[in-house]
Each structure stands twice: as structure tokens, then as C-alpha cells.
Amino acid sequence: MSLDVRLEGLSVGYGAAPVLERTDLEFPAGSFTALLGPSGCGKSTVLNTIAGFVRPAGGLVTAGSAPVSGPGPERGVVFQHYALFPWRTARGNVEFALKRLGLPRAERRRRALAALAEVGLAEGAEKYPAELSGGMRQRVALARALAAEPEVLLMDEPFGALDALTRTRMQALLRELWRRTGTTVLFVTHDIDEALTLAExxxxxxxxxxxxxxxxxxxxxxxxxxLRSLIARHLGSE
Structure with a gap:
């Protein structure tokens, strides 16, 4: 399942400094959109506002028909930094994130193992983060988001710290997961080639x-x- 997301006259500021001016955007249910731009242009601010981490200075954000007023399980988030608990296994990290849903322990375990299998990490379920490569840790972070069965997946430069080969593999995995689940995906990046490879x-x-x-x-x-040259010209004009 998936939800559409709408920004209506959205503006955001931190203190007296405006970060995003009045912005209207719509992300249809099941779409895959890349938000591209240089550092400081408001990409992560858009994502964090949709996630419910940042309160708008003006305007409205809706997911489906519901206004966004805070974080919710229907909106999963994957960051560049894995933020895994080093004392928990891969399965334990995913299970811990499911506690907020009030699921029974057996269901948390089932979902965690299913999500880890979905990202190709079934055999690493009982390993600790220190025993996993960077790409594997990011798979755990992705599994953690997917286990809650979100209808919108928000990704903030999740592959930026990976080496080129691992990054390519993670991009292919994400595209396959999107095709299979139909989840609405918003993907923040500053890399033109990554945006054109992943998004529609x-x-x-x-x-x-x-x-x-x-x-x-x-x-x-x-x-x-x-199209790559055109986008590069847009960015070069800033």
C-alpha cells in the first residue's frame, strides 16, 4: 500500500532564518521521486517536515487525507547514518523499532526476520553491527524502516557513505523493493546520476x-x- 503526499504553501524556518519558501508539491501514491540540489537548499528540510520531525512555519503537509502533525508508522525514514544500537543484533535493532507499534513479541520477530530477508540479510540476522560491513548496516536500517510496513518511505542520502560498488548494489535493491511493494518513495540526494538512475x-x-x-x-x-545536462545547468545557475 502507499499514500500520496502533498505540500501546500509549505514554508519552514529555523529561528528567524527562512529555509524553505512557500512550496507546493504533490507526490502521487506509489511514485518514486528524487529531491536533488546542493547542500543547504532545503532537501532534508522537506523530508523532515514530511516525516513530522520539523514543524512548518506556514502551510500544510498531508499524507493521504491526514495532516502531518508528527512522526507516524505510515512514514518510514532511512538516514545516511545507520543509527544502529551496537549492543543489539541486526534482528534486535529491527525488532526494537517495532515496539512503538505495540505488536506482540512473536509478531515483531516475524516482521524483523521477513524484512531482513527482503533486503538480502537473512543470514546476518544474529550478527551485531560491528560484524557487518557498511552496506550490510545500511540494509539493516532499510529493513528497520520496511518492517513497519510504511506507505511512504523517506530516504535522506542513505547511500552517500558507501563505496561505489556497494552503492550500485543498494540502488538496485531499492529499485526492486519499490517495484515489489509500490511504496511511495522520496529520495534526497545531491548526485545527479543517482537521481536519474533511481527515480521516475x-x-x-x-x-x-x-x-x-x-x-x-x-x-x-x-x-x-x-536531461543530465539540463539538470546540471539548473544547479549551475545557483
Whole structure:
């Protein structure tokens, strides 16, 4: 299942400093959208506002028909830094995140093992983070989000710290999971090639305060060099 997400006149500021000016965007249910732009343009702010971690200064955010007023299990979040408990196994980390849902222990265990299998980490379920590679730790973080069966998956540069080969593998895994689950995905990145490889739509943000510079559908197939050049020009104009 998946939800649509809407931003209506969204503006965000930290203290007296505006970070995002009035922004209207819609992310249809089941879509995969990349938010692309340089550091400080408001990409993570958009994501954190949808997640319910940041309160808007103005405007409205809705997930489905419900206004977003705080975090919720229907919106899963994956960050660049894994934030795993080192004293818990991979399974234990995923199970711990499910406690907030009030599930029985047996159901938490079932979901955790199923999510780890879904990301290809079934054999590492009883390993601790120190025993896992960076890519494996990020798989645990992804499994932790998926285990709650979210309808929206929010990802903030989750593969930025990985080496090139592992990053490519994680991108392929994410695309396959999206095709299989139909979850609405919003993926923050500053990498044009990553955005074009993963998403079916790229929104370019820029400026200070942040604003939408461009909104491009991404054609199927290998990354389009003309679209890549166009997006690079958008970013170069900032």
C-alpha cells in the first residue's frame, strides 16, 4: 500500500532564518521521486517536515487525507547514518523499532526476520553491527524502516557513505523493493546520476531560502545525457 503526499504553501524556518519558501508539491501514491540540489537548499528540510520531525512555519503537509502533525508508522525514514544500537543484533535493532507499534513479541520477530530477508540479510540476522560491513548496516536500517510496513518511505542520502560498488548494489535493491511493494518513495540526494538512475521524477531545489527550480519526469531506460545536462545547468545557475 502507499499514500500520496502533498505540500501546500509549505514554508519552514529555523529561528528567524527562512529555509524553505512557500512550496507546493504533490507526490502521487506509489511514485518514486528524487529531491536533488546542493547542500543547504532545503532537501532534508522537506523530508523532515514530511516525516513530522520539523514543524512548518506556514502551510500544510498531508499524507493521504491526514495532516502531518508528527512522526507516524505510515512514514518510514532511512538516514545516511545507520543509527544502529551496537549492543543489539541486526534482528534486535529491527525488532526494537517495532515496539512503538505495540505488536506482540512473536509478531515483531516475524516482521524483523521477513524484512531482513527482503533486503538480502537473512543470514546476518544474529550478527551485531560491528560484524557487518557498511552496506550490510545500511540494509539493516532499510529493513528497520520496511518492517513497519510504511506507505511512504523517506530516504535522506542513505547511500552517500558507501563505496561505489556497494552503492550500485543498494540502488538496485531499492529499485526492486519499490517495484515489489509500490511504496511511495522520496529520495534526497545531491548526485545527479543517482537521481536519474533511481527515480521516475526529479525535483531540483536551490536557493536560500530553498525553492523549486525544476520538476522533470525521468524517461525509462539508461540515464538521459540531455536531461543530465539540463539538470546540471539548473544547479549551475545557483
Amino acid at each position: 521524477r526529479v525535483i531540483v531545489l536551490g536557493g536560500a531560502p530553498g525553492r523549486v527550480l525544476a520538476d522533470h519526469p525521468v524517461p525509462a531506460g539508461p540515464p538521459d545525457p540531455d
